[in-house]
Amino acid sequence: MRIVVAEDLYLLRDGLVRLVEAYGHEVVATATTGPETVEALLKWRPDVAVVDVRMPPGQSDEGLRAALDARREVPGLPVLILSQHVEQLYARELLADGTGGVGYLLKESVFDADQFIDALERVAAGGTAMDPAVIAKLLSSGSSTRRLGRLTEREHSVLRLMAEGLSNQAIGRRLFLSESAISKYTTSLFGKLGITDDDDSNRRVLAVLTYLNASSAP
């Protein structure tokens, strides 16, 4: 994969570059400020970009805004946002266009390199990778709780893992269940929530996230 890395701290940028290169991917450009990030994203059109939220010049949310701007130009441009903290608000903004190819993880998710690269590849393929903490908050916020009250406990945990971006196979492995059992749960929970099931797992996950995102905008 051709990757753009946007991170202002040298140590982290260097570490990220080495990590993805160790897995056989190519870093085509690095960026250290918000404007540089937009430029690199639009110039290189990478397979996926890893972007830090807080970057110069303002040390506020330049990275996030750069990613959102670039995705407005190129819908669905795959971006994985890394941050020291995760906010539902930002997750909702990233998911709002409904085109997929977004990830939003805590920086320490790189501790587990295999899982991190897995998430990166998922995002590159148009899927999603959401931090469990964000998903937990999305599921428990305001009216979500009421609307999800009809789900059984099992269905709830399947939904949670699916929202994080995992495939049926991966969910099955986490819950120690067979893939066919998982697809049975997904069918029933989709029925309860009134979402059309889709064969493409990426599009299906997106449907779930869009559903959660719409449930309680403040």
Added chain:
Amino acid sequence: MMRQWWADARMGFARACVVAGVVMLVPAVWAVAVALWLWWGGSPWTWIAPFAWAAIGTFALSRPVCRMTRSLVEKWTGAVIPPGYRQAAPITQMATGYWWNGFSYERTRRDALMDQRMRLRWRDPAVWRDLRFTMIAPLTAGVAAAVPPAGLVAAVLGFATSSPLVGVLGLVVAVVAAPYAWRPAVPVAVRLLRPTPAMALADRVDELTSQRADATVAQAAEIRRIERDLHDGAQARLVALGLSLATAEKLMQTDPDRARALLRDARAGAATSLNELRELVRGINPPVLTERGLVDAVRAFALDSPLETTVSADGRLRLEPPIESAVYFGVAELMTNAVKHAHATRARISIAGDETGVVVEVEDDGRGGAGVRAGGGLDGLRRRLAVFDGTLEVTSPEGGPTRVRMVVPCESL
């Protein structure tokens, strides 16, 4: 038209009589003193007793006269004149056994109380202001207000002594002057009875002193909390992390399996310390506040809240960072109260601001009964807002709903 004028004249006459009666009290005392002296024969030494009596009377009457004038002006025109008298501080016993009354230490409670009364009565700059008013008011407002009653008296006397010219003249003066005669009392009172700049300044200094004390105490407590959290949390964990890594390095050759297990623990430890640091950072200054400002930070908070919350705000609003922080933590505290104490299920937050300041309202559908109690959470919030000259209004009837309004002016920075 005519009837209206008559009503004005009647009301004005009554008011003029009241004003004249109140502000002429002290001159009346002096008149009586002078009359006594003359009655006793006007000899050089008999003036002392009446003079002393009049002086005492002046001091004793000045404050009641001022209070009455103030309340009359407020009743008639709605203009509120702040009195600005010194308030009695609570008398407390110190650890040394002495009593502190806000001014000095005294050996007994009674002494402290007497000393305080004395100082409040005589050392208050308001005393001199009141005296000045009781001197000037009779010569200005008093004279003007005395015109209608004097005209009436002249009319009565004129008709009684069968000199109708004087009677008619007196009546005309009384009637024509009646609607206006009491009015000079208002500007005179407003000008002379409000706190003098020196008094206002002294009050402000008192206020700022107590705010500075609050701020210092709060800051010190906050720094202690951060130190403790870092010391017991991240710092201790990093030591453990280093230890695990050192051991793993040692075991790498001899026992790779145990080394691997230790490295896994180390990784988990690093993740835990990051979590702790993140919570700590959120408590000091939530990252969203830095990244997005007050409105989005409140939105993010509302999203994470278990309450169903609507936020209405102007997204472009940006304030000075200290104000944003104080207001954010205010909203956070109110929302926490709504969950914990009011058992609410819904909340509504509105943020409105312009160049003059910001107004934030938080309303919940909980059981109400909240109030600002000394030392309580809302009192703390009020004090934190007071640092920016901000105010806190709480409306929370028993049974709910609770509505809290925070107003912070922006020119305070």
